[in-house]
Amino acid sequence: MVTPFEPVVPEPRSAADRLLAVLSAFEQAHPTLALTDIARRADLTLPTAHRLVATLTSWGALERDETGRYQIGFRLWEIAALAPRGVALRQAALPFLEDLYEATHENVHLAVRDGQDVVYIERLSGRAAIGVRSQIGARWPLHATGVGLVLLAHGPHELQDRYCASELSAFTPFTLTDPARLQRTLAEVRRSGVAVSDRQITGDALSVAAPVRGPSGDVVAAVSIVVPWEGAQTPALVPAVRLAGRGISRALGWRPETRRGHGAG
Incomplete structure (x- = not known):
């Protein structure tokens, strides 16, 4: 008779893998x-975790609070600030995000793609704006947000095929989970230049998103506005979001004559 047992998960083999596993725990x-x-x-033994945490804390990648718990340290923020899709992109985009916010006083987002996720790198929101589940640094599946649809629509064809063939998570009854419908939606995003995410994350919000292009014309980010679904004037939001996307693109060095790749036009 075989006795059931919990499978033993092996520790990462290299020291680098172990260090990354510690950071990925957060x-x-x-x-x-x-x-x-x-x-x-x-998936580390306690002695191994203790040694690695001590090393990371000494370097500044982790910090220990007054209760003895650990959190990400400021040194990692300094390193992350060097990422070209981080602080530099946010600085170029901020004036246009502020203009979009001042015109609407709703949630304004700037996001980039990381693999099969969208990652929010900036958010402006007023006290009267509708509550949203997005935060700076948060990740969401590409198909379930306006910014994600833009980034997926302008991503490599191989990514789109792989993504549409994967399991599509549902957050509300309105979330896009049918691969054929998602493919049609991506084609429409490329044709129209904007994406509309209708109650896909929460049942009371709608977002409109547009692409942000880099100097070569490739889509490097997406900008969006999130408003209450009830009473949303989508046609009125589209020009404002599209204008913000084009303004950020020009600030990054894009010119219309340099556009290339599918979805340009």
Whole structure:
């Protein structure tokens, strides 16, 4: 008779893998962790986790709070600020995001694609704006947000085929989960130059998004506005969001005559 047992998860083989496993234990839903939590989430023994956490804390990648729990350290923020799709992009985009916010006083987002996820790198929101689940640094599936649809529509064909063949998570009854419908939606995004995400994350919000292009014309980011679904004047939002996207693109060095790749036009 075979006795059921829990499978033993091997520790990462290299020291670099172990260090990355420790850092990957932190996420939006778990910004602070106890040492035992880090060891469990990183699949490390407690002594190994203790040694690696001490190394990362000494370097500044982690910080320990007054309760003894750990959080991401400021040194990592300094390193991340060097990423070309991070602070530099946000600085170029901020005046246009502020203009879009001042015109609507609703949620304004700037996001980039990382693999099969959209990552929010800036958000402006007023106290009267509709509540949203997006935060700076948060990740969401590409198909479920306006910015994600823009980035997926202008991504490589191989990415689109692979993504549409994968399981599409549903967050509301309106989330796009049919591959054929998603493909048609992506084609429409490329044709129209904007994406409309209708109650896909929450049942009370609608977003309109437009692409942001880099100097070569490739889509490097997406800008969006999120408004209450009830009473949303989508046709009135489209020109404003499209104008913000074009303004950020020009600030990054894009000129219309340099556009190339599918979706240009």
